[in-house]
Amino acid sequence: MNGFSAKTWPLEIRVKSKEKVLEVDFDDGASFAIAAELLRVESPSAEIQGHGSGQKVTLAGRRHVSILNVEPVGNYAIKISFDDLHDTGIFSWQYLYELGTNQEDLLDSYVARLDELGLSRDP
Numbered sequence: 001m002n003g004f005s006a007k008t009w010p011l012e013i014r015v016k017s018k019e020k021v022l023e024v025d026f027d028d029g030a031s032f033a034i035a036a037e038l039l040r041v042e043s044p045s046a047e048i049q050g051h052g053s054g055q056k057v058t059l060a061g062r063r064h065v066s067i068l069n070v071e072p073v074g075n076y077a078i079k080i081s082f083d084d085l086h087d088t089g090i091f092s093w094q095y096l097y098e099l100g101t102n103q104e105d106l107l108d109s110y111v112a113r114l115d116e117l118g119l120s121r122d123p
Contacts, residue, residue, distance in 0.1 A: 003028075004097040013078065015067050022067060022080070024096050032100025037121070040065045040082050041110055042099060043089035058110070060119035 005028075014023040020036040040062045041048065048057050062084070069081040073090050081087035091099075099106065114121060 003101075004094050008093065008097065010093055010096070013070060015070055017066065020064070020066050022070070022096075024100060026093075026097060030097065030100065032096070032103070034096070034100050034103055035107075036065050036067045036082065037062050038099065038103055038107055038110070039067070039080060039089075039091070040084070040086060042106060043080075043086065044091060044095055045086070045089040047086070047088060058113045058117055058119065060114055060117075061121065061123040063121040064123065 004026075008030075009027045010024050011027050012023075012025045015021075016023060016033070019033075021033045022036065022039060023031070023033050025031045041059050043049075048059060050056055066083040067080055068083050069087075071079045071081075073079050077090045077092040078096075079087065079090055111121065
């Protein structure tokens, strides 16, 4: 695994509904199984990321969220529809790679933010 570059391309994307993960295999040998919960709470949508720095929303109660559908967006990204009806995030290949590479740290940070706010991963 060499890290993402402009030439890095996904070879295969699979939704594992039972496991609630999105599996992505890249042409540099990297392969990730990214939890639907992490994809949902780190969605690149304005609803989560806000419209400027420091506006990121911490979304609680998404431990059991599932992926309903994945659609291609041009040749650079996918749009993921979740069972909580969120479907506005456009996940670029680079963003998916970053989520896959950093998913443990991202999940730890998310759980810490929930704890600070007195919120839960469960609905």
